[in-house]
Amino acid sequence: MAKQLQVLNALDVAKTQWYHFTAIVIAGMGFFTDAYDLFCISLVTKLLGRIYYHEDGSKTPGSLPTNVAAAVNGVAFCGTLTGQLFFGWLGDKMGRKRVYGMTLMLMVVCSIASGLSFGKDPKAVMATLCFFRFWLGFGIGGDYPLSATIMSEYANKKTRGAFIAAVFAMQGFGILTGGMVAIIVSAIFKATYPAPTYAMDAIRSTVPEADYAWRIILMFGAIPAAITYYWRVKMPETARYTALVAKNAKQAASDMAKVLQVDLEAEEQKVEQITRDKKNDFGLFSSQFLHRHGLHLLGTASTWFLLDIAFYSQNLFQKDIFSAIGWIPKAQTMNAMEEVYRIARAQTLIALCSTVPGYWFTVAFIDKMGRFAIQLMGFFFMTLFMFALAIPYHHWTLPDNRIGFVVLYAFTFFFSNFGPNATTFVVPAEIFPARLRSTCHGISAAAGKAGAMVGAFGFLSATDAIGVRKVLIMLGVVNFLGMIFTFLVPESKGKSLEEMSGEADAENGTST
Numbered sequence: 001m002a003k004q005l006q007v008l009n010a011l012d013v014a015k016t017q018w019y020h021f022t023a024i025v026i027a028g029m030g031f032f033t034d035a036y037d038l039f040c041i042s043l044v045t046k047l048l049g050r051i052y053y054h055e056d057g058s059k060t061p062g063s064l065p066t067n068v069a070a071a072v073n074g075v076a077f078c079g080t081l082t083g084q085l086f087f088g089w090l091g092d093k094m095g096r097k098r099v100y101g102m103t104l105m106l107m108v109v110c111s112i113a114s115g116l117s118f119g120k121d122p123k124a125v126m127a128t129l130c131f132f133r134f135w136l137g138f139g140i141g142g143d144y145p146l147s148a149t150i151m152s153e154y155a156n157k158k159t160r161g162a163f164i165a166a167v168f169a170m171q172g173f174g175i176l177t178g179g180m181v182a183i184i185v186s187a188i189f190k191a192t193y194p195a196p197t198y199a200m201d202a203i204r205s206t207v208p209e210a211d212y213a214w215r216i217i218l219m220f221g222a223i224p225a226a227i228t229y230y231w232r233v234k235m236p237e238t239a240r241y242t243a244l245v246a247k248n249a250k251q252a253a254s255d256m257a258k259v260l261q262v263d264l265e266a267e268e269q270k271v272e273q274i275t276r277d278k279k280n281d282f283g284l285f286s287s288q289f290l291h292r293h294g295l296h297l298l299g300t301a302s303t304w305f306l307l308d309i310a311f312y313s314q315n316l317f318q319k320d321i322f323s324a325i326g327w328i329p330k331a332q333t334m335n336a337m338e339e340v341y342r343i344a345r346a347q348t349l350i351a352l353c354s355t356v357p358g359y360w361f362t363v364a365f366i367d368k369m370g371r372f373a374i375q376l377m378g379f380f381f382m383t384l385f386m387f388a389l390a391i392p393y394h395h396w397t398l399p400d401n402r403i404g405f406v407v408l409y410a411f412t413f414f415f416s417n418f419g420p421n422a423t424t425f426v427v428p429a430e431i432f433p434a435r436l437r438s439t440c441h442g443i444s445a446a447a448g449k450a451g452a453m454v455g456a457f458g459f460l461s462a463t464d465a466i467g468v469r470k471v472l473i474m475l476g477v478v479n480f481l482g483m484i485f486t487f488l489v490p491e492s493k494g495k496s497l498e499e500m501s502g503e504a505d506a507e508n509g510t511s512t
Contacts, residue, residue: 005249007239007256007264012157012496019259020163023154026235027147028170029228033107034140035174037221038076041133043182043344044214045069050336051211052122066461068126074456075130076137077312081449083141088442090142092435095241096150101233103146106139108222108229115219141449145441148429152437153238154259157496161366164426169359172417176356179348181220182340189213190337210336240497244434284436292502296431297440299488301447303375304424306482308451310382310475311416314409354410358417370493371423372486378419379483383476385412390472420482424448430492433501 045064054062064072083103090099113132119125147167155163189209236259242252253264282288328342366374385408389396396405424444432440462471492500 005243005270007243007249007253008496008498010256010260010262010264011154011239014156014260016156016159017260020155020159022231023151023235024163024166026228026231027151027167029224030104030107030143030147030170030232031168032170032174032177033104033111033221033225034143035171036178036224037107037111037136037140037174037218038080039175039347040178040182040217040221041073041076043178043340043347044217045072046343047210047214047336047340048072048126050339051214052125064126070457070461071130072126072133074453076133076140077449077452077456079134079137079139080141080144081137081446081453083138084144084442084446084449085141086138086442087142088145088438088440088445091146091149091438091442092245095237095246096146096153096438097233097235097237099142100146100150100235101229103139103142104225104229104232107136107143108225110136110139111222111225112219115215115217117215141442141445144425144445145429145438148425148441149438150235150238152429152497153240153434157494159367160430161371161426161493162363164429165359165363165366165422168422168425169356169363172351172356172359176348176351178217178221179344179351182217182344183348185213185216186337186341186344190335190341213337213340240434244503284439289436293432293440295488296490297443299485299490300424300428300431300440300444302485303379303420303482303489304428304444304448305451306478306485307379307416307420307424308448309455309478310386310412310482311421311455312452313455313471313475314412314416350406350410350413354414355417358414358419359422361414361418362422365418366423366426367493370491371427372489372491374418375420375423375427375486375489376483378415378417378421378423379479379486381415382412382419383479383483385409385415386472386476386479390469390476393469393472420486427489427492430497431490431500433503434497437497437501 049063049069052062053064053068063069087099087103110132114129114136117125117129117132119128148164151164151167152160189212236255237246237251239252239256242248242255249270257264282292328339328346334342362374389405389408389412395401428441428444429437462474490500497503
């Protein structure tokens with residue numbers, strides 16, 4: 001029985017050891033790369049418009065057409081969604097470790113390829129860029145269920161939430177690094193440009209060398225992923241997959257004995273007993289699965305969907321919001337590199353002051369407060385601050401009030417990360433059976449990316465059509481709905497994975 005397997009008990013009660021931190025770094029660097037690759041595109045979209053869509057003789061800088069901007073920003077999410085579903089399923093079929101290296105190598109190759117996008121005309125360059133960013137997203141998608149599942153299955157039950165949240169918190173450093181790389185690259189290029197004295201100087205300053213800047217920014221994402229590839233493929237398979245899914249007790253005990261540095265019994269007879277016991281052998285979307293976990297899956301998928309509508313809308317289009325309130329000057333007053341520099345500086349400030357601290361507040365408190373309380377609190381304050389921005393929106397556009405707007409806007413990021421942006425990643429890795437864990441996490445994450453696509457495609461068009469204020473109101477409503485659907489998600493604090501999934505009860509012959 002899973003609860004009585006010595007190797008799983010040893011993992012549940014293990015003290016925090018070096019291998020925990022090693023696993024966090026190896027899995028976390030994938031998320032560092034994920035965030036960098038997904039969010040750095042928002043730093044260069046205006047530069048792409050200046051380079052490829054400026055008309056000769058025009059008095060205004062070029063900009064990407066709305067449909068092109070939506071495609072460039074959103075196509076990676078399409079790839080991420082399909083990757084989450086495919087690699088989530090594959091992780092349960094082939095094992096977490098065997099699939100783990102594939103996703104990282106795909107990210108490395110496609111990060112480089114995105115920066116090398118080619119074509120004879122602007123449409124061809126954008127099409128090539130979108131093609132490679134789709135496959136980049138496909139690799140990123142696989143990292144979600146695999147990293148979460150691996151970390152949950154390696155962790156002890158006392159600090160499991162903090163360990164999984166720490167993996168996800170690396171996303172904050174990825175966002176921060178994206179802004180810093182853009183600042184450095186744009187500053188280097190900007191130093192060669194004369195400061196514009198009037199509008200046409202700003203247009204003429206988009207020199208051919210600017211085409212290198214966005215490519216460098218995109219390709220940098222390959223570096224951290226490549227660095228951790230060796231350690232990722234060297235990680236042993238998780239004991240829970242080896243024992244409960246692959247039914248290889250001897251291998252599970254051998255692998256974890258090396259990791260934990262203790263002697264462990266193979267307990268092959270107990271694993272054989274689990275194999276013979278069919279009470280817990282139900283399939284995905286079977287009536288028994290729906291009875292036990294149907295509402296849980298609805299809860300994890302719906303809250304992640306609603307969260308990502310708001311989270312990605314805010315991240316991808318904060319440059320437009322900052323421009324609308326006047327915090328970033330009008331494009332006509334800046335050269336191309338100055339604009340990239342200003343956008344990157346604004347986004348880096350938000351990441352440094354609110355995004356990154358929010359993640360680590362979750363790491364610090366998730367095993368004390370619990371997942372449910374943090375998620376409910378996060379959605380509540382996101383709703384509150386979004387309405388505080390939206391209802392008196394015209395007040396915030398006045399020059400004297402812009403700093404106040406930015407502060408409140410930063411709080412929405414803080415409470416998304418000290419809230420549902422972290423917990424929606426943690427919980428699906430804890431509450432489903434081992435043989436379906438990666439698949440269910442992939443489904444939940446894919447629902448999130450469907451929300452991100454709504455944010456990337458729908459809210460960009462909505463901003464153009466109805467304005468920033470009404471979009472902010474809509475995002476406030478979305479956050480409120482997330483708060484409601486949180487009540488479908490169970491609390492997993494302090495419980496073993498087998499207790500949460502019901503595997504322990506079923507294998508002991510009791511009903512759930």
